[in-house]
Amino acid sequence: MKVKPIFWVEGEVAILDQRLLPEKVVYIRCKRYQQVAQTIKNMAIRGAPAIGIAAAMGVALGVWKLKSARRLEERFQKICQTLTNTRPTAHNLFWAIERMKKRFYSHKNSSLPELKRYLQKEAENILEEDIATNRKIGENGKRLIKAGITVLTHCNAGALATGGYGTALGVLRAAWESGVRFKVIADETRPYLQGARLTAWELQQEGIPVTIITDSTAGYLMAQGKINLVIVGADRIAANGDTANKIGTYSLAILAKHHNIPFYVAAPFSTIDLNIANGQQIPIEKRPGKELAYLGKKCIYPQGVNALYYAFDVTPARYITGIITEKGVIEPPFKKAINRLSRRRQNG
Template structure:
């Protein structure tokens, strides 16, 4: 994503790997639609995009009749409704609104917008630093060279830069601790095939693409020694919501005695929910399942269940990698300590 003070540009991830296409956004609704359509996706990237969308929206209502702050809250609510599971979206919006709340009705609107822009830029810049720190902590989990499996896409495309799970992989690869990456294709929208494989190929990191239902056999054959994925929301007890199919991979990893790691920034933790039972799971359009690359592959009228995410119970998670270090069970205690640490900063 690129910000040039007047226009926000997003790389259209639905066009990859075939085409590099940027979406120019001068209207917050364009960003909101891009989030809904997965043109921008990945929890940290969605959060940063929503922050810049609020800046665009603030400019759009600058001369609108009525109370500026009330109108800004309406825009914020529209953005909240784009995707319900990725908590970074709500975290970024709340952070932006906290800046706006410092002002009162009648204050200079230009000053509010300037401060909103500064905050959005800070969110983006912090994400870059967070990913680097997380990657360094995650690389310490790999002591001997090994192959790893990942699901969906948790790379630079899913963040502002570098990535969460793929960031750890990049760092560990640079330290010669990872020899190969097995990437699940990740049905129904193939983020692993289209995005993860593309990112790794760009950096000449050895990658083997597999279908989702091959993961168990790959583990059985001893072809991977660890799994690392990203997250869209983490509860207080360490339950992890991530792209649908992650739970299956975690169960398989447990069966084969393979560590299952999650890499996520603090902005992905939801300190307000006790367990994964409280995480809202987005269900998407049936067309994503019944069609592939625009070609229908299922009978007309067939019933479809299409949750975008699932929840992996904390007992299946070997460690959670954050910018503050690596967390291990019991997760509730560690996450509460982390929450208290955040309050003190």
């Protein structure tokens, strides 16, 4: 995809406003780290890997704008905390901020101009590494895509949700690039319609056939034998394989299990939170109910009716066929496999 979700330019962070797609391609030019935090919080940028990249660039931008090294560590911690407080579920956000902290403390005795360059470079490295990681995810997962099948995906786990290639859609993109031909069904994904607006837009640009359905249609199509495979992204994966993803994923996983349809999660290894034992410990973001009640500027609910909006749910590992990462496709038992890959990673 030619459009970049996020990039550093001339001492600013340019973020594609995904709320306006596909009608408009508009970039928000963030001059201050608080603006980056706001784009994360208000869903202008979304998707766990993309949120992590934005947080890293926000940290770099915050230090970039400092005029002096006075109370440097105190101000740096404030920058990090502001970005940490934006959204609670996506693990990549916290992972990226911790990585920026390590870079800061390893160079905090450098001159301020040098420190700024170190942090900018680290944020750009996170972006570049994410694209490379996504391509590896695509290569590892493309063998799952057979000619002639129909794949269901939920929300948007494509280039827009990452540095620029995609996790779940990265698998589809890699298979398509290798010559395999198939069809995709995308759930609308209420209330932001990431499937209908973003996933469909991305696939259309790649020339991959895509059909949009309402979220509640998937079960009927599965019963009709019209869905052969499900691939979704992830916002946080617990050490046992339990996976938090966009609300509605859990329901799809149960339906897929009932109909004997393989259900895969595609995510970078950095999405796995080794400090969380299971899905019950994953913090689930609860967003304002008014986000459900409005389509654009029009309220579609009767005045005075309450709306409850959880942005994510947790799919237990027992419903997941495999987790596609840059390290390979992790299969059950997930806890042992994740621990083994984690040790291998730590040992280089």
